[in-house]
Amino acid sequence: MGKAEKTMSLCLTSGKLLLRYGAETYRVEETMYRMAKAAGMHNINTFVTLTGIFLSFRTDDEDDFLQMIRVRERYQDLSKVTAVNQVSREFTHSILSIEEAAEKLREIKKAPMNYPVWLINLASGIGGAAFSYLIGDSFIDIIPAFIGGLITTLTLVLYQKFLNVKFFAEFLAAATGVLAAVGLETGGMVQNMDQVVIGTLIPLVPGVQLTNSVRDLMSGDLMAGVARGAEAAVTSLSIAAGTVVSLSVLYF
Amino acid sequence: MWLELIFCFMSTVAFGIIFNIPLRLVWWGGGIGMLTWFIYGTLPEIGFTQVNAAAVAAFTAAFTSHRLAKFKKVPVTTFMIPGIIPLVPGGRAYESMLAFVEENYVNGLGLSVETLLQAGAIAGGVGFALSLFSIGKGAGQRYETDR
Numbered sequence: 001m002g003k004a005e006k007t008m009s010l011c012l013t014s015g016k017l018l019l020r021y022g023a024e025t026y027r028v029e030e031t032m033y034r035m036a037k038a039a040g041m042h043n044i045n046t047f048v049t050l051t052g053i054f055l056s057f058r059t060d061d062e063d064d065f066l067q068m069i070r071v072r073e074r075y076q077d078l079s080k081v082t083a084v085n086q087v088s089r090e091f092t093h094s095i096l097s098i099e100e101a102a103e104k105l106r107e108i109k110k111a112p113m114n115y116p117v118w119l120i121n122l123a124s125g126i127g128g129a130a131f132s133y134l135i136g137d138s139f140i141d142i143i144p145a146f147i148g149g150l151i152t153t154l155t156l157v158l159y160q161k162f163l164n165v166k167f168f169a170e171f172l173a174a175a176t177g178v179l180a181a182v183g184l185e186t187g188g189m190v191q192n193m194d195q196v197v198i199g200t201l202i203p204l205v206p207g208v209q210l211t212n213s214v215r216d217l218m219s220g221d222l223m224a225g226v227a228r229g230a231e232a233a234v235t236s237l238s239i240a241a242g243t244v245v246s247l248s249v250l251y252f
Numbered sequence: 253m254w255l256e257l258i259f260c261f262m263s264t265v266a267f268g269i270i271f272n273i274p275l276r277l278v279w280w281g282g283g284i285g286m287l288t289w290f291i292y293g294t295l296p297e298i299g300f301t302q303v304n305a306a307a308v309a310a311f312t313a314a315f316t317s318h319r320l321a322k323f324k325k326v327p328v329t330t331f332m333i334p335g336i337i338p339l340v341p342g343g344r345a346y347e348s349m350l351a352f353v354e355e356n357y358v359n360g361l362g363l364s365v366e367t368l369l370q371a372g373a374i375a376g377g378v379g380f381a382l383s384l385f386s387i388g389k390g391a392g393q394r395y396e397t398d399r
Contacts, residue, residue, distance in 0.1 A: 027327060077272040078333070082326050089325065114272045127266030130259040134289065135343050137256075153270070194350075198342035203270055205340055207333045214375050215329075218382045240349055247353050 004059045006098050007039040010091075012069055013105050014084050015046075015053045019071045021080040022208045024215045025224040028053070031088045035101075038092040050074075050227040076208045079114035117157060124203035125150035132199030136192045144184045145199025152177030153203050167238045170204055174242030177201065182250045193250075201243060206235040253293065260289040264334045273330050280320060281334035288313045289338045303373045306339050310377025313339075318385050336378065341370040 001009075011032040018028045029046045032055055036044045041057035048054075056066035084105065091101045115123075128149020129142045156173035163169050177200040181190070190196050209232035216225030264285025268278035288309045295305035313335035321328040344367040351360030 022329070023327060024329065078327070078330050079272050079274040082274055082277070082330060085327055114274060115269055120270055120272075123266040123269035127263045127270060130263030130266065131338070131342070133259045134256060134263065134338065194343060194346050197346055201346075202337075202340065202342055205337065205342075207267070207337055208271065208329070210375075211329060211333050211336060211378065214378050215382060218379050219386065240345070243346075244349055244353055247350065251353060 003039070003098070004041070004057075004063065004065055006102070007036055007041060007057075008055065008065055008067055010039075010098055010102050010105070011035050011055055012053060012067060013102070013109070014088055015048065015055070016069055016071055017084045017105065017109060018081055019048065019050075019053065020073060021075055021077040021084075022212070023081045023084075024212045024219070025050075025221040026216065026219040027081075027085075029221075031085070034092045035088055038094065039098065048221075048224065050224050050231075077113060078208075080108055080111070083108045121150055121153050121157070124153035128152070128199035128202050131202045132195045135198050136195030138192055138195060140191050141195045141199075144181065144190050144196045147184065148177050148181045148196055148200030149203050151180045152200055156204065167234055170235055171238040171242040174201060174204055174239040175246045176242075178243045178246035179249065182246055185250065197243065197247075201239060204235075204239050206232040209235065253290075256293065257286050257290060260338055261286050264337060267334045267337045271333055273334070277324065277326060277330055278334075280324070281331050284313055284316050284320070284331055284335035285338050287316060288335050292339060303369050306341075306370050307373035307377040309339055310336060310374040311381050312377075314378045314381030315384070318381065332378070336374060339370075339374050341367045344370065 014035060015028050015032045018031060025048050028048045032046045032053075033044050036055070036057050041059060043056075043058040045056045046054065051072070052068060052070050054066070054068045056064065058064050087096065087101055087104045087108070090096045091098075096104065113120075125146045126149075129146035132145035133139070133142055152173050155176045156169060159169035159172050160166070163172075178197055181193070181196045181200050184190050184196065185193055209228045213225050213228035213232055216222075216228060261282045265278050265282040268281045273281060291312055292305050292309040295308060296302055300308070314332055317328050317331035317335055320331050344363055348360045348363035348367055351357070351363055
């Protein structure tokens with residue numbers, strides 16, 4: 001494999017990892033641009049949407065290269081974004097060679113999540129409980145909110161594993177979590193229902209998509225910004241629909 | 253207020269873990285979340301509306317995240333997402349949904365407009381801070397004056 005092919009594969013791998021784990025569009029474009037530039041390529045053009053990456057450049061021998069890849073899965077794992085960012089920073093400052101950088105990217109790709117799933121479940125319980133206190137100022141409702149937040153993420157992970165449909169899994173997770181809250185309310189453990197429901201739902205908020213949508217729109221990547229905004233809107237709608245379905249049980 | 257700030261720190265750190273932010277950076281995110289909540293909680297007491305307070309708090313969160321990200325040499329998103337989470341208008345959203353479930357449509361519309369306004373205020377605050385940090389490298393101008 002010549003230098004140009006190696007550069008192409010390195011740039012595309014880092015771009016794919018960044019896009020898959022929740023980086024902004026302009027960061028993906030800039031990272032690929034800088035890495036290709038540091039490898040000595042000219043005439044670099046990148047085009048990144050939410051679901052695919054195009055990259056073209058010209059080598060010193062006047063050969064033109066153009067490749068595109070499709071990015072299907074998108075997860076929220078910002079520690080991998082940070083890690084890829086670090087690799088690209090070291091590569092552009094010529095601390096790493098192409099081979100070392102490719103090896104590091106392979107390690108990042110293979111690495112498991114930064115935190116185990118049980119810790120994420122626990123964190124969503126704690127986050128839900130603490131956030132519900134911020135909303136409602138009532139100590140008694142912290143425990144049901146903790147249970148609700150825990151159940152929401154627990155079931156979200158399960159549904160995503162077995163159904164593999166993003167929005168439907170969020171809908172079902174919201175419905176299950178709120179159903180648990182409704183059950184606790186009927187059992188007489190809940191004082192402020194709104195506080196508990198918000199604590200239950202807050203782990204599902206599409207934070208990455210919302211912030212990235214604003215950032216993409218402001219930096220001129222209109223297509224990616226609108227697409228991310230639509231993703232966030234559909235996620236919010238499915239959460240709302242799931243909540244309404246379960247709340248209807250309460251008012252049946 | 254102190255108790256609220258402690259709870260806010262806990263919740264922001266928990267959200268950092270939900271979004272898989274590296275452990276060495278999670279604590280900074282918690283600090284930004286506390287700052288955001290302090291502003292969001294104090295401004296209404298001295299006469300600002302809730303929406304204004306959300307905009308100012310979101311601006312502060314985005315501004316601090318940018319400075320901190322430059323200092324730590326990591327992507328800005330790492331700090332910004334947990335910083336903005338405490339501002340999410342969950343209460344209003346829930347009340348508007350409840351109004352729709354109870355077939356109280358007029359009330360529900362009013363509440364959902366309020367929710368949207370607060371979401372827009374957060375987006376506006378973040379966008380304003382971003383514009384400050386991208387002075388000189390933005391895209392899409394209206395007139396090509398420098399030719």
